[in-house]
Amino acid sequence: MNGAQDLGGQMGFGPVAPEKDEPLFHAPWEARALAVTLAAGGMGHWSIDESRHARESLRPADYLSSSYYEIWIKGLSTLLERHGFLSAEEMASGEVSQAPAQPKRVLKAEMVPGVLAKGGPTERPATSPQRFQPGDKVRTINMNPTGHTRLPRYARAKLGTVVLVHGAHVFPDASAHGQGEQPQWLYTVEFTGPELWGKGADPTLSVSIDAWESYLEPA
């Protein structure tokens, strides 16, 4: 979706301003926010793609004025309500008022190290032949889906070169919407600065994205 999250090339946000000796968490609630988000995902009812889509679906002014973990908590609230775990009323009051849903699984403390060490690999057996090879010239498609996609606006309808091939991976545009994994071949595609930003752009610049096969056409 063309939401506030699609930030590549946008302007006006000011300096990067890295914080010297930045703490891992700026307040204890941030650590709790990280933990509850991961643990809730550990129930197995939504993919990481759906969780990203929940965050990016915030109204733009809300997204851009929220801190990082505020965005996480807002996204988590959406997911918990959507999947029937908590009602809006419960989250507003802090009091249980409906029976618990049954999660597929619950992440127990002793399972955490193994679960984190395993992660969530997205590579899957390919179900179609690889269409592109490193060195191929490709053009990204022009599309403006209202749902989740990982093709940023700045890189749509642009001419690039395939640099790496990664095998077939879960397709976020489908996975975010409960449409199954629908794995596709995944490629790193590189664009020159002038191709992306215009003739006057820095010619020493290249930018790459990781693009699923359906984002690409031969050029």
Place this chain on the structure above:
Amino acid sequence: MSGHDHHHHDHEHDNHFTPIEARVKALESLMVEKGYVDPAALDVIIDTYETKVGPRNGARVVAKAWSDPAYAARLKQDATAAIAELGYTGRQGEHMVSVWNTPDEHNMVVCTLCSCYPWSVLGLPPVWYKSPPYRSRAVIDPRGVLAEFGVTLPETTRIRVWDSTAEIRYLVIPDRPAGTEGWSEERLADLVTRDAMIGTGLARQPAEVAA
């Protein structure tokens, strides 16, 4: 980014929690009460990222690559496997690619769409990496971003910015500083900063660290 921290340090009274603190507490308490999350698991998750996973992991990978040409070759060929040799695997590091800085080419990593970052080798990302200024500017004005980090590259240096739009995670291997011949891996790892492995910094020079 957060302009919402009105700090009252008297936490004996519930009404002194900020709105976001209250909201997170409510969520956690509801989820525990309904049996959705194990409260002990929450503490293990936090402890993992506070104490067990951090940029020292990545620094060891880089130091080993600088020291051992056979390891460097494996890291180039299959970074996921090479990094796993050192025990670093898992969440947000399942599919690793190493990208190598040279005097002619500098690499920088960003996630314009959210905050994708190689947790398994660098730990949790800093706020600036996840925020609109970096996410918006890294792909259009990397030299301007580097200048903010005190890095100026020659005008002829190629800059390759990797936008992590999938689950592929990129680890920048900074150029090894001169004057480090014969250094142990532990000592070399001290030169490898977190920012150097993102590409917003360079490895430290020997003179910058205590002997």
